Amino acid sequence: MDIVKAGTYEEMSELAAELVEAELRERPQAVLGLATGSTPEGMYAALARDCESGKVSFAEASSYNLDEYCGIPASSPDSYHAFMEEHLFSKVNFQPGATHLPDGNGGEAACESYEKSIEQAGWVDLQVLGIGNNGHIGFNEPSDHFPVATHLVKLKQETIDANSRLFEDASLVPREAITMGIGTIMKARRILILANGDAKAEIVKRAFFGEVTPEVPASVLQLHRDVTVMLDARAAALIP
Numbered sequence: 478m479d480i481v482k483a484g485t486y487e488e489m490s491e492l493a494a495e496l497v498e499a500e501l502r503e504r505p506q507a508v509l510g511l512a513t514g515s516t517p518e519g520m521y522a523a524l525a526r527d528c529e530s531g532k533v534s535f536a537e538a539s540s541y542n543l544d545e546y547c548g549i550p551a552s553s554p555d556s557y558h559a560f561m562e563e564h565l566f567s568k569v570n571f572q573p574g575a576t577h578l579p580d581g582n583g584g585e586a587a588c589e590s591y592e593k594s595i596e597q598a599g600w601v602d603l604q605v606l607g608i609g610n611n612g613h614i615g616f617n618e619p620s621d622h623f624p625v626a627t628h629l630v631k632l633k634q635e636t637i638d639a640n641s642r643l644f645e646d647a648s649l650v651p652r653e654a655i656t657m658g659i660g661t662i663m664k665a666r667r668i669l670i671l672a673n674g675d676a677k678a679e680i681v682k683r684a685f686f687g688e689v690t691p692e693v694p695a696s697v698l699q700l701h702r703d704v705t706v707m708l709d710a711r712a713a714a715l716i717p
């Protein structure tokens with residue numbers, strides 16, 4: 478595990494974009510695993526800027542997102558489809574059809590077909606992750622086991638509360654989601670996990686310096702052979 482401590486959120490975002498760009502230069506046909514949330518927004522802005530200036534190209538790459546809500550259409554402005562379109566896909570040069578998110582309304586069949594599609598792509602080369610305040614990665618919530626493949630989940634109340642800031646009304650936050658499994662994530666060749674802000678300091682310490690347990694899903698990353706944990710100073714405040 479490689480721990481990179483940046484100073485500010487902006488510095489963390491630039492370093493993260495550099496890592497993604499290095500991957501794309503080395504492997505133009507990379508399969509990227511992508512995340513939504515506030516954390517990677519700065520990285521996506523840097524990637525969009527660098528694609529615009531010709532420093533990086535997504536023309537031969539493809540992407541698979543971690544997760545999507547159930548119960549809202551992909552066309553909803555609250556969907557992760559919409560988030561990715563707004564923050565990255567509309568601003569960089571992926572080929573049409575090269576970007577993928579799970580179908581939040583496709584049930585078990587969508588789980589199976591999403592997992593199969595990632596497998597057929599040769600699994601993810603570089604997976605970008607954020608971390609939830611409760612240690613979730615994707616929507617793999619604290620549990621008594623590590624889910625293997627793409628599956629449907631009931632969101633924990635703390636996740637619903639954390640995500641309610643992005644909705645007009647807390648009652649509109651979906652209660653269920655579809656997410657890559659921990660096994661899907663662990664099959665990635667390389668993983669970049671980002672965290673910033675005071676609120677993430679405690680979970681960063683537990684996840685990367687505590688016991689490996691499904692109660693803290695991100696702790697499983699301690700067992701992966703190529704993980705970069707990239708933090709701003711605030712999220713790094715409690716680690717040795």
Ligand code: PGA
Pocket residue numbers: 513514515516517607608609610613614615
């Ligand atoms: P955030 O979410 O980036 O909005 O903090 C992270 C997550 O829940 O995985």
